[in-house]
Amino acid sequence: MTTTQTSVVHDLGALAHRLAHPAGTPCVCEPPQVLADRPDGTVVRSGAIVAKAHAADADREALAARIALAAAPGLTGILLPPLTAPEVPGTAGEIRHPELSGDPRDPVPAGHAAVPGARPVTLWPLGTPVDPADPGAAPWAEAAGLLARLHRTEPPFPLPPMRGPAKAARAVARMCAALPGAPAALPVLAGWHALPAWARGESPPSMRRDRFLCHGDLHLGQLVRHPAPDGPWLLIDVDDAGTGDPAWDLARPAAWYAAGLLAPEDWSVFLRAYRSAGGPAVPAAGDPWPVLDVPARALTVQTAAVALAKCAAERRDPDAHEQLMIESCARIATLPPELASGPAS
Incomplete structure (x- = not known):
C-alpha cells in the first residue's frame, strides 16, 4: 500500500x-474496518457509518448528480440512500460538490469531502452484503426485481x-497498459474490436x-440489506449510474451464464x-439474446x-474462472452473433 493510500x-x-x-x-465498537481499497474506490466502516473515497479523476458534478x-x-x-446528498436545483449541471480538507477534524458539509489525493468522499449507512460463502442464498430474484424497478423509474x-x-x-x-503487446491479451482484444462502437463507449x-x-x-456485490442485518435488499454504488441501455445491467449475469459460470x-x-x-x-417473452448479445459480450x-x-x-497465471472468460472472448470474436451468446457447452 502506498503512502497516499495509507x-x-x-x-x-x-x-x-x-x-x-x-x-x-x-465508543464500544471495533476500530475502523477497511472494506475495499482501490484507486477507484476506498471504503472504510466505523460502527454504522461507511465512508467512501471515489476515484481521484471522478467528474465531481456527475458524481454529485448520481449521489x-x-x-x-x-x-x-x-437504491441505498446516502446519509446526506447535494441538493438538485433543477439540472445536474447546477449541482455543486462541496469539499472538505484532508483534516478529519474539520466539519463535514453536506456529507461530502475530499481526502489526500483530491478524492471526493461520500457517506453511507451500513448494510449487510451478500454472503460469498453461501452461493445458494444469492439474491438473484431480488436483484432482478430491483433492476426492473430502477429501469421503470423515470429519471x-x-x-x-x-x-x-x-x-x-x-x-x-x-x-493494454499492463500487458503491452502480450499474446495473452490478443483474444480479449479480438473480442473487444468485434463489438459495435456504442458498446466500446465510442x-x-x-x-x-x-x-x-x-x-x-x-x-x-452491489446489493446490501438495509437496515442491517436483515432489512430489504437495496442496490448500492451509483458511481456508474445514469441513463442508457437497460440491457447493460443484465449483461454480467448473462455473460456468466453464457460462459458457464452461472448455473x-x-x-x-x-x-x-x-x-x-x-x-x-428484454421482451416479456421469447428469446432475450438478440437484446443481450452485445452487452453480454x-x-x-x-x-x-x-x-x-x-x-x-x-x-x-489466470485461475480457472478467469481463463474461462478469456477463452470466451476468443469464442465471441469468431462466431456469428446469434451463436456467440448461448451457454458454453
Whole structure:
C-alpha cells in the first residue's frame, strides 16, 4: 500500500469513526474496518457509518448528480440512500460538490469531502452484503426485481450517461497498459474490436435505448440489506449510474451464464424475476439474446481484461474462472452473433 493510500484509509477511518461516535458518545465498537481499497474506490466502516473515497479523476458534478439520485424519493426502496446528498436545483449541471480538507477534524458539509489525493468522499449507512460463502442464498430474484424497478423509474432530473461502456473501455486500456503487446491479451482484444462502437463507449446507443435509468455496474456485490442485518435488499454504488441501455445491467449475469459460470437455474430465476417485475430491457417473452448479445459480450471482454491486468500486477497465471472468460472472448470474436451468446457447452 502506498503512502497516499495509507493516508486516505487513515483519514476515511477517522472521519467515519468521528461521525459514528459524536463528541461525548462512548465508543464500544471495533476500530475502523477497511472494506475495499482501490484507486477507484476506498471504503472504510466505523460502527454504522461507511465512508467512501471515489476515484481521484471522478467528474465531481456527475458524481454529485448520481449521489442525489440515490437520495431521490422516487428511488426509495431501490437504491441505498446516502446519509446526506447535494441538493438538485433543477439540472445536474447546477449541482455543486462541496469539499472538505484532508483534516478529519474539520466539519463535514453536506456529507461530502475530499481526502489526500483530491478524492471526493461520500457517506453511507451500513448494510449487510451478500454472503460469498453461501452461493445458494444469492439474491438473484431480488436483484432482478430491483433492476426492473430502477429501469421503470423515470429519471427525476437530468443525469449523465450510464458509465457501463466507458468502464469496459477503461478495463481494456488497463489491460493494454499492463500487458503491452502480450499474446495473452490478443483474444480479449479480438473480442473487444468485434463489438459495435456504442458498446466500446465510442458513440451513444440508439435513441430508443438511451433514456432508461440504469445502474451501470450490476453484480451481487452491489446489493446490501438495509437496515442491517436483515432489512430489504437495496442496490448500492451509483458511481456508474445514469441513463442508457437497460440491457447493460443484465449483461454480467448473462455473460456468466453464457460462459458457464452461472448455473442455468440461477439465470432462469434472474430472468424470470426481471420479466415478472415488468423490466423493459428484454421482451416479456421469447428469446432475450438478440437484446443481450452485445452487452453480454462487452461484459465478457471487460471481465477478462480486468482479470489479465490483475494477473500481471500479481505476477500469476489466470485461475480457472478467469481463463474461462478469456477463452470466451476468443469464442465471441469468431462466431456469428446469434451463436456467440448461448451457454458454453
